[in-house]
Amino acid sequence: MSYDPRNLPEHPDFLWANPEPKSSYDVVIVGGGGHGLATAYYLAAHHGITNVAVLERGWLGGGNMARNTTIIRSNYLWDESAAIYEASLRLWETIEDDLGYNVFFSQRGVLNLAHTLQDVRESVRRVEANRLNGVDAEFVDADGVRELCPIINTDNLRYPVLGATYQPRAGIAKHDWVAWGYARRAAELGVDLIQNCEVTGFVKDGNRVVGVETSRGRIGAGRVGLAVAGSTSTLADLAGFDVPIQSHPLQALVSELFEPVHPTVVMSNHIHVYVSQAHKGELVMGAGVDQYTGYGQRGSFHVIEEQMAAAVELFPIFARAHVLRTWGGIVDVTMDASPIMGRTPVEDLFVNTGWGTGGFKAVPGAGLAYAHTLATGQPHPLNAPFSLERFETGALIDEHGAAAVAH
């Protein structure tokens, strides 16, 4: 059958409407990734604020949200981090009912391997801290690791596996479905989701933001919330302040499809790889950031090579697997490996950034807290410790140990 392109029907609206921007909104959220979309949803659902626009320069959920490896866990070291990640994990546990949408949340557990005595000491310390914060965590020895993940090579490798921290409630979800679920519910509640709309500047009245300049014209705003991950420093620069983040490429890759062979999620800081098996059957692998800063959404080949070598060392049965595809995102890394969420030096302009390699898991909790901040102008107890001022006061929350190979 041949079609006359002039007679083709309009492309159907899929899950959410595609509105033209209005001249102004009570709240403008910049960035249509997981954080921006979740924030819009909680603004509407929890605060009744629906005169809201999410402005996305590309397509919804096409940034890091589309590129991450979906590990969800809450076993961070410090009280402040445990609070926000655990609040997030609890929201993950009810998210499908809240959104009326399947996000394939699978609580298959996460193992963080210990390969040296120092690793073991730090892991046990973190497990104890987790338990004090109500986070499910245990330390398992090498036999326990093999029981949870029989295909892992614990003995015959450079750094033998001595044990691991294990969080049974941790797991994975399907990232694109999470973005779509939040987008759909936010749109149903009245939020305008505007794609192909790049924010190029800020309109200020004195030191107060009153709108944004965009590729689709000027849009007025009562409050503006940035949720642009690796692009935050560029936008902050336009608004006239600095954020202490560096933007790095972070890569991941998937293999061809396999029968279920890998029942949990395994992360190794020392060997420097992490692996899970996606719902369809691909082995999903990642490692740390590429060390140079950049905005290219692609990284260096040697990083992929090293992460595959590490994966084969830990899982010898993967030796004959083929790589299907690799990709990269731009992650926003702070010097204490913790996020920044709250006020900026510009009145009514707020920032949510610095999630680095691990912000997917935080989407529900951070969205809830950021919505509170945008609705009230005040930090929520969950994000109060993660202010921009901590880099002046020195009240840093160093999560390098728990973030490590990241995610």
Ligand SMILES: Cc1cc2nc3c(=O)[nH]c(=O)nc-3n(C[C@H](O)[C@H](O)[C@H](O)COP(=O)(O)OP(=O)(O)OC[C@H]3O[C@@H](n4cnc5c(N)ncnc54)[C@H](O)[C@@H]3O)c2cc1C
């Ligand atoms: C390879 C990789 C693996 C990862 N694995 C994990 C993991 O296993 N677990 C985990 O918890 N986290 C993981 N992460 C981190 C996680 O993906 C991010 O922390 C999280 O997605 C950040 O969400 P976001 O909504 O802030 O950013 P994004 O999804 O990047 O959204 C920001 C959006 O802002 C838009 N934007 C930028 N500038 C402008 C502008 N000027 N105007 C309008 N829009 C703009 C971008 O187009 C983008 O869509 C991983 C990241 C990568 C790259």
